Amino acid sequence: MEKITINNALPRVFAGREATASEVWEQPQVELHRGKFYIISAESGTGKSSLCSYIYGFRTDYSGRIAMDDTDVSTFTVAQWCDVRRSHISYLPQDLKLFAELTALENVQLKNRLSHHKSEKEITELFGLLGIADKLHQPCGKLSIGQQQRVAIIRALCQPCDFYLLDEPVSHLDEGNNRLVSGLFTDEARRQGAGIIATSVGNHLLINADKTLKL
Numbered sequence: 001m002e003k004i005t006i007n008n009a010l011p012r013v014f015a016g017r018e019a020t021a022s023e024v025w026e027q028p029q030v031e032l033h034r035g036k037f038y039i040i041s042a043e044s045g046t047g048k049s050s051l052c053s054y055i056y057g058f059r060t061d062y063s064g065r066i067a068m069d070d071t072d073v074s075t076f077t078v079a080q081w082c083d084v085r086r087s088h089i090s091y092l093p094q095d096l097k098l099f100a101e102l103t104a105l106e107n108v109q110l111k112n113r114l115s116h117h118k119s120e121k122e123i124t125e126l127f128g129l130l131g132i133a134d135k136l137h138q139p140c141g142k143l144s145i146g147q148q149q150r151v152a153i154i155r156a157l158c159q160p161c162d163f164y165l166l167d168e169p170v171s172h173l174d175e176g177n178n179r180l181v182s183g184l185f186t187d188e189a190r191r192q193g194a195g196i197i198a199t200s201v202g203n204h205l206l207i208n209a210d211k212t213l214k215l
Contacts, residue, residue: 001068001088001162004055004197006030009064011047023213024051026064030213032197034162037189037207040199042215048199049094051215052167055197056091057081086114090161094168096152100141104132104151107140112158126154130180146172153181157188164189166198169205182206 010025024030024040025047032038042048053059054066057073066073068084076084085091098107104127112118118126127133130150132143140148149172156164164185170178182205189196198205199215 001084002034003069004032004163005065005067005070006032007065007067009051009054009062009066011050012061012063014047015063020046022046022215024215032163032195034195035189035193036210037186037196038198039204039207039209039212040197040215041204041212042199042201044201046215048201048215049167052091052093052165052199055165056089057084087160088162090156090159090164092152092156092164092166092169094171096148098140098148098152098155101139103137104140104143104147105136107151108155108158111155115159117160118158123154123158126157126184129184130154130177146177149173150177150181153184157184160192161194162192163195163197166196166205168199168201168203171201171203173203178203178206 006024006027007029008026014025040048040051050059054062057076060074108123112123124136127136130153132147132150135143135147140151143151153169156166170181173181185196185205186207196207198207
C-alpha cells in the first residue's frame with residue numbers, strides 16, 4: 001500500500017456542526033503516503049480515535065470517502081480487511097486492547113506468531129530496552145497503564161507494515177521512554193519504508209514529522 005486518501009470525511013455524529021479549522025475533516029483531499037511521517041494533532045472530542053477506527057475498518061459511521069491505493073475501503077471484503085491488518089497497517093489503539101489474563105509476553109507472542117516478524121531474542125531485548133524485562137511473565141491486568149502501553153508498543157513493532165497507525169502512543173510515558181519509543185518506531189519504519197500516522201492531544205511522539213495536521 002502506497003497511500004491512504006481521505007476525501008470529505010466526517011463522523012456522522014458531527015453532522016450539522018459549525019465549520020471548524022480542521023485540516024482533515026471535510027477536506028476535499030488529504031493524502032498520507034508510505035514512507036512519510038505524520039502527526040495528527042487534536043483536542044479531546046474532535047474524533048481522533050474515530051479517525052483511526054475508520055482507517056482500520058473498525059467503524060464505518062462517517063460520511064465521505066477513505067481509500068487505500070485509490071480503492072474505497074467501504075468496498076473491502078472480510079478477506080481484504082484481514083490482509084490490511086496482517087500485512088499493511090500496524091495499529092496501536094488508544095485503549096491498547098491487551099488481554100488482561102495473558103502475560104505481557106503472551107500478548108506480544110499472539111501477534112508475532114502470526115507475523116514471525118521478530119525473534120524471541122529481539123522481543124526480550126525490546127522488553128529490556130523499555131524497562132519492563134521483569135514484567136515478561138506478569139499478567140497484563142496486573143501492570144500499570146504505562147507498562148501496558150509499552151507492551152502494546154512492542155506488540156505493534158512485531159508486524160511488517162506499510163503504515164504504523166498509532167493513537168496517542170506515548171500518552172502514559174515520560175519523556176525518556178517517549179524518546180526510546182520514538183526512536184524504535186522511526187528505525188523500524190525506515191527499515192521497512194513504512195509511514196507513521198500518530199495522533200496526539202498534547203504528548204507527541206518525538207518523530208521528525210514530514211507534516212502535522214490539525215484535526
